[in-house]
Amino acid sequence: MTDTAPILEAAPAKLNLYLHVTGKRPDGFHMLDSLAAFTELGDALTLEPQAGELTLTITGPFAASLVGEDPADNLVIRAARRLADTLGRRAEGRIALTKNLPVASGIGGGSADAAACLRALARLWGLPADAPVLFEVAAGLGADIPVCVVGRSRYFGGVGDQLAAAPPLPETHVVLVNPNVPVPTPAVFKARGAAPFSQPARFSQTPNDAATLADLLRARGNDLTAPALTVAPVIADVLSALEHSDGCLLARLSGSGATCFALYATATEAESAAARIRAAEPGWWAQATRLRSDDCTPG
Numbered sequence: 001m002t003d004t005a006p007i008l009e010a011a012p013a014k015l016n017l018y019l020h021v022t023g024k025r026p027d028g029f030h031m032l033d034s035l036a037a038f039t040e041l042g043d044a045l046t047l048e049p050q051a052g053e054l055t056l057t058i059t060g061p062f063a064a065s066l067v068g069e070d071p072a073d074n075l076v077i078r079a080a081r082r083l084a085d086t087l088g089r090r091a092e093g094r095i096a097l098t099k100n101l102p103v104a105s106g107i108g109g110g111s112a113d114a115a116a117c118l119r120a121l122a123r124l125w126g127l128p129a130d131a132p133v134l135f136e137v138a139a140g141l142g143a144d145i146p147v148c149v150v151g152r153s154r155y156f157g158g159v160g161d162q163l164a165a166a167p168p169l170p171e172t173h174v175v176l177v178n179p180n181v182p183v184p185t186p187a188v189f190k191a192r193g194a195a196p197f198s199q200p201a202r203f204s205q206t207p208n209d210a211a212t213l214a215d216l217l218r219a220r221g222n223d224l225t226a227p228a229l230t231v232a233p234v235i236a237d238v239l240s241a242l243e244h245s246d247g248c249l250l251a252r253l254s255g256s257g258a259t260c261f262a263l264y265a266t267a268t269e270a271e272s273a274a275a276r277i278r279a280a281e282p283g284w285w286a287q288a289t290r291l292r293s294d295d296c297t298p299g
């Protein structure tokens with residue numbers, strides 16, 4: 001490998017703006033219908049192409065959550081190795097990950113990191129951003145990873161692997177709140193038990209502003225909320241704090257939790273809600289951000 005300039009990729013947080021569980025496969029995986037969107041806030045990954053062993057260093061506010069885990073198990077390294085093996089190439093270089101997102105929190109941080117690594121390697125090896133091999137490798141590593149490879153709002157179906165174009169989303173400000181309680185995704189699907197399934201609920205109109213987006217979402221839900229509350233009851237307090245913030249248009253759990261999000265029309269409302277929640281609950285993580293616009297390029 002000839003050494004080249006470092007490759008930077010953003011790993012934006014994923015939000016399930018709505019999430020319906022529509023069925024269950026014989027292998028136990030659930031069929032989903034979700035509108036996934038991404039925020040400007042996220043982890044950041046740098047790949048420094050270099051001959052030799054593939055290494056990963058993790059820094060940032062949530063790096064400590066991954067201390068003690070074998071780096072070989074990190075989704076970033078697993079993604080790099082899986083793509084290299086599939087292409088018959090050698091995975092090498094230094095990867096630096098800045099972990100800004102809480103771990104096991106329903107906003108797909110690990111999935112976003114793996115997807116960022118796949119995009120970085122695609123750039124290094126001259127693959128197009130929509131190369132099918134990226135999505136095949138992604139789907140083999142985790143249900144949420146294909147949509148994170150795209151990094152822009154998409155509907156997803158199947159177990160997460162069937163992506164479809166979503167309507168353009170309006171400028172929308174967001175607060176993310178996590179009570180610093182990790183919630184493992186399998187525990188939430190297990191707690192769901194034999195609850196009835198929902199119908200898919202894609203939009204029949206394009207929301208032109210944040211209030212209309214919130215209205216459309218209010219007619220939908222996150223079917224994992226009830227089971228997630230049994231795993232982490234503190235989620236009720238997080239939702240209540242967001243619902244009571246000035247300007248909150250909608251508050252909802254993302255994915256299997258415990259991170260909840262709220263939508264706002266203005267940055268001022270979102271920033272002031274995040275600041276108030278941080279002051280009231282110093283042990284929680286609360287951040288203001290906004291939805292990524294669909295025309296921005298990941299990275």
Ligand SMILES: C[C@@](CO)(OP(=O)(O)O)[C@H](O)COP(=O)(O)OP(=O)(O)OC[C@H]1O[C@@H](n2ccc(N)nc2=O)[C@H](O)[C@@H]1O
Pocket residue numbers: 016019028029030031032034105106107108111141142143144145158159160185186189254255256257
């Ligand atoms: C629920 C969602 C919604 O976007 O998000 P998160 O809460 O994880 O962020 C995702 O579907 C999660 O995707 P991901 O976190 O990649 O899940 P995986 O590692 O593939 O699966 C973890 C476990 O969740 C359950 N699982 C996951 C996806 C799915 N469609 N059906 C399932 O039943 C299975 O028990 C599986 O063993």
Ligand SMILES: Nc1ncnc2c1ncn2[C@@H]1O[C@H](COP(=O)(O)OP(=O)(O)O)[C@@H](O)[C@H]1O
Pocket residue numbers: 069073074075076102103104105106107108109110111112113114144183185255256257
């Ligand atoms: N780069 C990574 N960042 C976060 N978690 C990771 C990473 N690599 C592997 N993991 C593992 O993946 C699990 C799920 O993490 P994450 O993607 O943050 O959660 P979620 O799927 O709930 O959004 C964690 O428990 C962690 O052990």
